[in-house]
Amino acid sequence: MPLHPAGREALLAALEDGWADPQRLYSQARRARQLLDAARGFFSDFLGVPASQVTFTANGTAAVQAAVLGALAARRRFGATLVHSTIEHSSVLHCAAQHVRGGGKAVPVGVDRLGRIDLDEWTETVKEPGVALAALISASHEVGTVQPVELAADACGEVPLLVDASMSAGLGEVPGKWSYLTASARKWGGPAGVGVLAIRKGARWVSPWPDGAREADLPSVVAAAAALHAVREEAAEQAKRLSALIDRIRVGVARNVPDVEVVGDPVDRLPHLVTFSCLYVDGEALLHALDRRGFAVSSGSSCTSSTLQPSHVLAAMGALTHGNIRICLHRDTLESDVDRFLAELPGIVRELRAEVGM
């Protein structure tokens, strides 16, 4: 998502005004400290935790790593099991893999065809003895399905829940029940190099990093807060507008492209994201064909991934993984962009299929 204009403005201003080390005592350093405190105060109000419970990290992945590793370390005496959905962000899955390599246990909980967590399985799994932490993404960054976080949190009882709310923080609804919350600023139009970790008062956590670890770049943190503030100001209006455009894409793609699967929950979803897969089409070729026409889209197909593995989210849902395209709309997306996309897509897919004789 492009940087929100308010984020850009704040970033440039903070480069001028917030260049100093906020831990020093000279005037410019105190000014930098004020800017950092204001940003922390914003997230404190937004997430409903004391400012002292908000930490900024170098990116969203680092926030997740700090949350997972820090919570597991602090809860060691309760057990060594990490419960997580199969559709968590890869940063959670990588932490789980490391935890297992270190002798811990990770138990994945599956989702249904729409990408919704299996609540019965979740409830049973988190109640097993020895669960140190449970992790559930607020809404899938790949397919948009919103998770029933409240119900999952209730099922957790005394087991603390980590919610990665990166996709919900901007235009979605941020869940209220969690012990640890992480988010990545780039997902709401903030700069790429900022992650946020919020920890509820009373939730056990120790920093997994050695003493002296520094927070994220100060001007970027200021910009992340300014961007989110601006996005939330216009969120109701934008969410309504973009959600109608997503509906139009969901219906238009299904109607005008044969042998296509539109993925994810059609109703309980993020307002600005849609994913679909086209049979017999190479995802990378489709992505490049769209890029040539000015559409910047992503794909969960294996051919577009550095590991040559298909998206673990699509796989967990049993959704078709080849010919996959993910569209994320933002405040600059026009209705006419969507119309042009829907007009051009069927021909592009037809041509790509013709190339392979389908």
Added chain:
Amino acid sequence: MIELDCRGQRCPLPVIELARSIGSVEIGGVVRILADDPAAAVDIPAWCRMRGHEYAGSPAAATYDVKRLA
């Protein structure tokens, strides 16, 4: 039963081969696909669901059976 050797092929090629070959077995007949692309494990059952055929399971690693229903 016919067998398609799609080992070494990347998705969507095994699925394309499957679509081309399904008509060459009787209704109720089985096509066996050998495919080692990891995406095939998801995409072959998904193809069956989208095209109205029955995914008959994976009897061995990188091996998938599809029953023609229509």
